[in-house]
Amino acid sequence: MTPLNGIEVIEMAGIAPSPYCGMILADFGARVIVVDRLSKGQPEIPNVMAKNPFGRGKKSIRVDLKSREGQALLERMIRTSDVLLDPYRPGVMEKLGLGPEEALQWNPRLIYGRLTGWGQEGPYASLAGHDINYIALSGALSLFRRKGEKPLPPCNLLGDFAGGGMLCALGILLSLVERQMSGRGQVVDAAMVDGAANLSTLFYGLLANRLMSLEIGTNMLDGGAHYYQTYETRDGKFVAVGALEGRFYEKLLAGLGLDPAALPPQNDTGRWPEMTARFAAIFRTRTRDEWMAVFEGTDACVAPVLDLEEVARHPHTRERRVVSTGDGFLQPSPAPRLSRTPGRIGRPCAQKGENTREILDGMGYTEDEIEALYAKNVVE
Secondary structure, three states, X not given: OOOOOOOEEEEEOOOOHHHHHHHHHHHOOOEEEXXXXXXXXXXXXXXXXXXXXXXXXXXXXXXXXXXXXXXXXXXXXXHOOOEEEEOOOOOHHHHOOOOHHHHHHHOOOOEEEEEEOOOXXXXXXXXXXXXXXXXXXXXXXXXXXXXXXXXXOOOOHHHHHHHHHHHHHHHHHHHHHHHHHHOOOEEEEEXXXXXXXXXXXXXXXXXXXOOXXXXXXXXXXXXXXXXXXXXXXXXXXXXXEEOOOHHHHHHHHHHHOOOHHHOOOOOOHHHHHHHHHHHXXXXXXOOHHHHXXXXXXXXXXXXXXXXXXXXXXXXXXXXXXXXXXXXXEEEEOOOOOOOOOOOOOOOOOOOOOOOHHHHHHHOOOOHHHHHHHHHOOOEO
16 A cells, blocks of 8 residues: 555656656556657657656656547546646646646546646746746745855756655645545646745745845855855865754864864854865865764764765665665655655656557557557557
8 A cells, every 4th residue: 555546647748847746646656647749740858868767657658639539538537537747838738628627627626736937827927947047036046156156056956846846746745635625626836936935935034033144155054154064075075064053063173173262153253254264174184984984973963975876875875775776777765754655666667658558448448449549640
């Protein structure tokens, strides 16, 4: 038994955040069917990864949604599904006659998840964009910079995945819980600009309480403090230091061989740049692993900055199986961990359209009807 056992999900094929959202649902037992476009005569959705962790545990069908028969096929799927995940710009599904108004008439229990960058309304709703644009408008991107430097996007983790795919998965799960009481479905409007802003809640609070300034790079958590920094080590690797509390800061100083009595107070902000330079010089005297041996078993809040390929080898992440081997390559394990009904990595990513005939058969199409759909290039 899994938490989402029996939940049927239609995932309209998209890139990055929507496949990640579908992956979360599949990891915890949902039956996820990806509706891919036909390959013939239409542009392919880019798939640069031959080894695709987002597709784990899913099945794929190729459908021509521009044809009347293809639209009827998806309507048939919607009528018996629990969730539809829509990654398109506002209005695309409506033009196909498959928008939430129609879908919820066919299936009043349907959860219609709409995952976009800008959201379903507003001046930018119909515009193109990417993670960097959404987190810029949310205010979150302004926090990622050193003093006097330009903002640096944190890859596309914040908008696409944290503020997008994960937020949408949360909205879908909340709606499934509410449906148990009301018996009714609803629309989830998951916008990356909303999600990235929501993830910035702490900093709105700090600003309101005058515990930070908008001179980013001079505050406690944004690279201003010497005790909340990354430092390069002698071998060109890095350690992360997060000794915020005084008792942890004392252990950090002890490991660095520094006498607190000879130093300025921890939160003398005017001395932070000087202390950062001093810490940097000390950390460069040893390798990363030598420093980790110094701080092993202490509460100095020092951790190695691991490359992706190192995560599987570290004692802590290895014991917890933070990454697992699935489909012949390392990928993150399902999270969070549930004691009775944990998630699991499902079957390897299906090729586009690999399960078309199987899915149609499961929907009740006869063999003659299936052959007719193939003959008309409605499916592939």
